[in-house]
Amino acid sequence: MRTKALLSVAAIAASAITAMAQSSVYSLNIVGYATVTVPAGYSILANPLSAGATNGANEIGLTLTGEQILTWNTASSTFNYVSYDPTLGIGTGWVDANLNPSSPPSLPPGVGFFFFNPGATATNVTFVGQVVPGPSSTNNLTVAAGYSMIGSPLPANVTNISSAPVSLPLLNGMLVLTWDNVNSKYVYAQYDATLGIGNGWVDANLNAISAPGYSIGQGFFYFNPQSGNATWSQSLP
């Protein structure tokens, strides 16, 4: 995914924490925005900010006629499909795969989703909300066994997805599937230190690769090889 992230969160966080140190502020909400460039066609996105009680799909800040949002149903291993097209004259414009009236899905931080940009060129989507986790706290994201579509709740750009502050826990047998928008296919990265190959990260042909990176607003498929839930913990100082 070709992503240009413009984030004011870090600056706001730094200034806010400084201000908190200089005055008697006992609670702090870091509010920011993130603008992500989304190419035409499919991309896997994840909301990097929490807008609270409002619906996640509206947090994208842009509704395009013909756009689609596909979330993953872990239990059935299928996509939940909604698209927005008011020109169909059906309900509010949100319809499911069978053109029945529907509603946009909730997309809180941590939930990944396919976004289909119906235009012929890239467009910007802007996320607005608060950083999760807040200062001096830890956010724990529960990831079910098997495949999940997720994204980092904490907005950050890193070259190694398991490095701080994104800190995706390393589990032998885990898979990270990012989406190649140009070639319309998944890019596989599996981690298994017991293979004895490179640093433990291998591609679909068991060739050694670097750990996958991560951009703000980017989502991916994650395979939890455990029989039970995994926990993705992130903290801010």
Place this chain on the structure above:
Amino acid sequence: MKKLAAILCLSALTTGAFAQGLVNFINSATSLSSATIAGNTAATSGAVGSWYYGLLIAAPGTTSPSAFTFSGVYATNLAAAGRLFGGNNIAVTGWAAGASMSYEVAVWSSSLGHTFQNSWLTGTFGASGNFGLSSIATGTSGGAGTPASPAYNLFGGATGIQSGFNAPAVGGGVVPEPTSMALLGLGAAGLLIFRRRK
């Protein structure tokens, strides 16, 4: 042992590439179909079932409309003028999951019949009605990998059909030429003369 398990796991990931490709067969507000010649804006409309659509596929790079093969996938018009819907997540025979193919969409009025006829691609029609083809696009079908990649959108996005398409009038039945009519008249007159003489 774990290495073997990993290999088996990764092999399973690639088996989806041999399945039938998945597509979404619905057009957008910017790719309406028109029942008229190019330049007019009146869109196909009427009761659902007034218009039929068919998906035609060919090897990537095919440019001749008549070189495409009907995939067997149909659609019909929606109540919204110019719109069609053949379904989402449709498996297309002859289009493997994750494979790239060129494709075009045919539109015709129900007066031509429900079943697609290959002869239409070469301009032969057995009845009067409307027929047209979309522009040609090339894309990669969904359904590959585990989890399966999302269905490919035939319209919109980076590679789908972007523009509208037209369905001008075709056929019209057999109209006798003036010379044929004249010969017919002469024949009738001759028959009358023959009867009177008799």
